Amino acid sequence: MAGSSDLYSPVMSDALVILGSAGIVIPVFNRYRITPVIGFILVGLLVGPFGLGRHVFDHPWLSYVTITDPAGLEVFAEFGIILLLFSIGLELSFGRLWEMRRMVFGLGSLELIVIGSALTFILTAIGQGFAGALALGLALALSSTALVLKITNTATPVGRAALSMLLFEDIALVPIIFLLGALAPHADSDSMGNLLNTLMWGSAAVIGLLVFGRYLLPPLFAQAARTKSPELFLATSLLVVILASLATAATGLSPIVGALVAGLLIAETEYHAEVEQITEPFKGLALGVFLITIGMSIDIRVVWENLASILIATVGVILLKAAVTGVLLRLMGARRGTATETGILMSSPSETTLIVLTAAGSAQLIQQGTAQFWQIVTAIGLTVTPLLSMMGKFVARQVERIDLSSEPAEDPDKPRTIIIGFGRVGRLIADMLKKHDRPYIAIDADTDFVTDGRRQGYAVTFGDAGRGDAMLRLGAANASAVILTMDQPVIAQRIVRKLRIQYPDLPIIARARDADHAAQLYRAGATHAVPETLESSLQLSEAALVETGVAMGPVIASIHEMRDEFRERIMEQGGLDKKPALRSGQLREAEDA
Structure with missing residues (x-):
């Protein structure tokens, strides 16, 4: 009996309430991407002396779920x-x-x-x-x-x-x-x-x-x-x-x-x-x-x-x-x-x-x-x-949107590559285009990315590529290509579909999470969809083959062959033919299907 009394001492009861609150608040609030700070404060409000603790004298059992x-x-x-x-x-x-x-x-x-x-x-x-x-x-x-x-x-x-x-x-x-x-x-x-x-x-x-x-x-x-x-x-x-x-x-x-x-x-x-x-x-x-x-x-x-x-x-x-x-x-x-x-x-x-x-x-x-x-x-x-x-x-x-959108964009009649999204991937693509003297313009809706990019000398402007005439102002009608780099599958598909309808002959290269997402992008009208999981696997294979003594030439050739095979398989999965570009008529057929 003494052990039972010790078990349910006020200190032990309060410890159980706190640990139980942490076990509930943290997973639930993380599940809905809400900071647990609010959850802990609400728990204190509920189990404190001005919450349920106010009724402990009338209902003694509440002492087990309140802070005493x-x-x-x-x-x-x-x-x-x-x-x-x-x-x-x-x-x-x-x-x-x-x-x-x-x-x-x-x-x-x-x-x-x-x-x-x-x-x-x-x-x-x-x-x-x-x-x-x-x-x-x-x-x-x-x-x-x-x-x-x-x-x-x-x-x-x-x-x-x-x-x-x-x-x-x-x-x-x-x-x-x-x-x-x-x-x-x-x-x-x-x-x-x-x-x-x-x-x-x-x-x-x-x-x-x-x-x-x-x-x-x-x-x-x-x-x-x-x-x-x-x-x-x-x-x-x-x-x-x-x-x-x-x-x-x-x-x-x-x-x-x-x-x-x-x-x-x-x-x-x-x-x-x-x-x-x-x-x-x-x-x-x-x-x-x-x-x-x-x-x-x-x-x-x-x-x-x-x-x-x-x-x-x-x-x-x-x-x-x-x-x-x-x-x-x-x-x-x-x-x-x-x-x-x-x-x-x-x-x-x-x-x-x-x-x-x-x-x-x-x-x-x-x-x-x-x-x-x-x-x-x-x-x-x-x-x-x-x-x-x-x-x-x-x-x-x-x-920041008001400040950045008030700055004039570059000449929209100038042919160049348009990069949608200027995070880690978009910045790397911009570096490669600059290295080969290819003109480009990047667009992003995150003010921090835009400001930091401009400070470092990148050609990046503020805007939402999925809304209004942002792509028209950037010169999508004369663009060499459009590259989508964002890690947002639904938004990427919507932008690809909109671009394909407006610009039937525009090359659209999109970043995909996996093969299924790539197939969806192909159905939406992408010229090329590059699954991240596939590219990481190919790079690992390339490194392994070179380290085991295979010559670089045959390795590169086999990597290209494997990439083409995967692309054909993904396009077949999407119900499309293997042509490099997707015509608007074929797009409508794919959407109807």
Whole structure:
């Protein structure tokens, strides 16, 4: 009986709820290509004290499917953020961080100061005391490290800009909290001294980590690797993260600073890839716990009772932060699309906003009801962050589309090859055409591909080849050939069919996924359809034959013969003859069939 009681202890019950949620949320949301962030927040809303937990006293059995000790999860949620900053450090390096110094301390400081000042002014104007307005302004100016960096890719312009601002905000968190303590009605005169003392000892701790870590970590991980024990390697990685976090926390700095430094140090060793891979599951689960705690903090009843004011406050904060961040990025030379997407992505409040709000309440700068109101606004803002990310991508695409479509296309009467799609395959084809002095023009509906291609000197324009008269403007009537490179079977078939009807004699070469897709493209009117699976098999065969001593001439001849045989077989599968071009009359017969 004692064992049964232990089994169903509150800690075990909460652990089962969290693991069960992860087992349901991640596969279901991945199945529909929706970020699990929303799923975890909704789970927290459902199983938290303001969801089903509200009815535990009336229905005791609900204790087995609800979180019974929300405060006990806070340490795991904080550990998730620590692991996230550690993984960011692994992706960075001291060289890259030094290159970002202008963005971190320039853009990051400007963003925090300007948004914080604007919010302080607005809150003061509507009746909040200056000290409280300043606390709220700084709190709401912060953006979510945990969600933004999980959603975006730090290798992209948007990700780099977001990372720069978030790094500065994390560094500024400690001075902000000390500032609020100094503004407290009953603050002592030693607050500034305490701040300087913390900064001094914190700097010493960071320098100590950098010095000792550079010399101790390589042999430590080398010894762990020699044992060939994944468990020991994992334990060593977590030990380094925890010790670094405790070192900075002991001096008054945030533990996430220590985690970031630990990641940077390991990134300089040859073991960083293994460490990143082995800690990834723990980071994902711990971040899931953090998101569940965000959902648990939302009281639906309070939201409903104050729905209008909460919505106005949430939308107002989001619009202000998006506008200011976007303008600052444009002033620093970012593209319109990058500035727009980053501004919208960074517009919601942060998990650290909750920390600053708690500090402001403890310092008696804001009343408890005011703190609760802005906590709900923050929780709702965090919940909609994935939606803001999607909205940012969409709006940025429209902004870039307006800019790119306003640029004149090249002369449509010039005979040339038209490449539809300018991803990896389209770029390679453009390189080959340039190498043989063949004129070409590429078209793509992805603004990033178009902008990057133009920056590197490629002839690429923005547009959707499947809509309107885009192909006519590019000169399809006089084109040497049209090459479709996109990995979108249905769209490719539709474009091929449209082109064949409009231009019966136009050579159309299309990329196909496999033999079945190639047959469909032939039926749609393609002159040549090249299955990726076939070409990879032929290349493997060619390499194998050459390596086993067969002369290159006979190998190339046999490869060509095999390719022709496969093409004939695919065209037979499509119900067409083996002529190299497909006449419009034959196309209609194939479609009727």
